[in-house]
Amino acid sequence: MIKPFDISEINRLIKSRRSIFPAQYSGEKVPDEIVEQMLENAKWAPTHKHTEPWQFTVFTGEGLRKLGEFQSQIYKEHAEKQDNFSEEKFLTLQNKPLQASHIIAIAMKRDEKGTVPEIEEIESVACAVQNMYLTATAYGIGCYWGSGGITYLESAKESFGLSSKDKLLGFLYLGMPKDGFWPEGKRTSMEDKVHWVKD
Numbered sequence: 001m002i003k004p005f006d007i008s009e010i011n012r013l014i015k016s017r018r019s020i021f022p023a024q025y026s027g028e029k030v031p032d033e034i035v036e037q038m039l040e041n042a043k044w045a046p047t048h049k050h051t052e053p054w055q056f057t058v059f060t061g062e063g064l065r066k067l068g069e070f071q072s073q074i075y076k077e078h079a080e081k082q083d084n085f086s087e088e089k090f091l092t093l094q095n096k097p098l099q100a101s102h103i104i105a106i107a108m109k110r111d112e113k114g115t116v117p118e119i120e121e122i123e124s125v126a127c128a129v130q131n132m133y134l135t136a137t138a139y140g141i142g143c144y145w146g147s148g149g150i151t152y153l154e155s156a157k158e159s160f161g162l163s164s165k166d167k168l169l170g171f172l173y174l175g176m177p178k179d180g181f182w183p184e185g186k187r188t189s190m191e192d193k194v195h196w197v198k199d
C-alpha cells in the first residue's frame with residue numbers, strides 16, 4: 001500500500017504554483033542540485049506507451065549568454081526574410097536570458113515509429129513541465145514557461161537536435177524571487193467547466 005501523503009500540503013503546493021517572470025528574479029543562482037531534482041521529477045510524468053517524449057536542454061552561466069546570442073540571431077534571420085525585423089525584439093531575445101539563473105529549453109521528441117499520436121506526446125511533455133513547476137514551487141524557486149521568441153521557428157530546431165517531426169515547446173525560466181516575492185493566483189470557478197454524470 002502507498003504511504004499516506006499530507007494532502008493539505010499537496011493541495012497548498014498545487015494552488016501556490018505560480019509563474020514568476022525574469023523581472024522578478026533577484027539574480028541569486030538556483031543550486032544545480034535543485035534543477036537536477038526538477039528534471040528527475042519531470043520524468044515521472046505520464047507517458048503513453050512509455051515513449052518518454054521529453055528532451056530538455058539546460059542553460060546556465062555562460063550558457064545563458066550563448067542562448068541569448070543564438071536565439072537573437074535565429075530571430076534576426078527569420079525576421080529579415082519576413083521583412084519585419086525589430087531591433088527592440090532582437091535585443092530582448094539577446095538579453096532576457098541573462099536575468100535568469102537557469103533556462104530549460106523544452107522539447108518534444110517523437111519516437112522513431114511514431115507509436116502514439118503527436119498530441120499525446122505534447123501532452124506528456126506538458127505534464128513533465130508541470131512536475132518541474134511544482135518542484136520549483138516546493139523549493140520556493142520562481143519559474144515560468146515562455147513560448148514566445150523562437151519557440152515555433154523551424155530554423156531553431158536543428159541546434160536542439162530536433163528533426164521536423166519534433167517540436168520545440170518553449171523555455172522554462174528559473175530564478176530566485178526578489179525579496180520573497182510570490183504573487184497570488186487567479187482562477188475562475190470550476191462550476192461551468194465540470195459536469196458530473198451520476199445517474
Ligand SMILES: Cc1cc2nc3c(=O)[nH]c(=O)nc-3n(C[C@H](O)[C@H](O)[C@H](O)COP(=O)(O)O)c2cc1C
Pocket residue numbers: 017018019020144145146147148170185186
Ligand atoms: C504552454 C504555455 C505557454 C506559456 N507561454 C507564455 C508566454 O509566452 N509568455 C508569458 O508571459 N506567459 C506564458 N505562459 C505562462 C502563463 O502566462 C501563466 O501560466 C498564466 O498567466 C497563469 O499564471 P500562473 O502560472 O501563475 O497560474 C505560458 C504557459 C503555458 C502553459
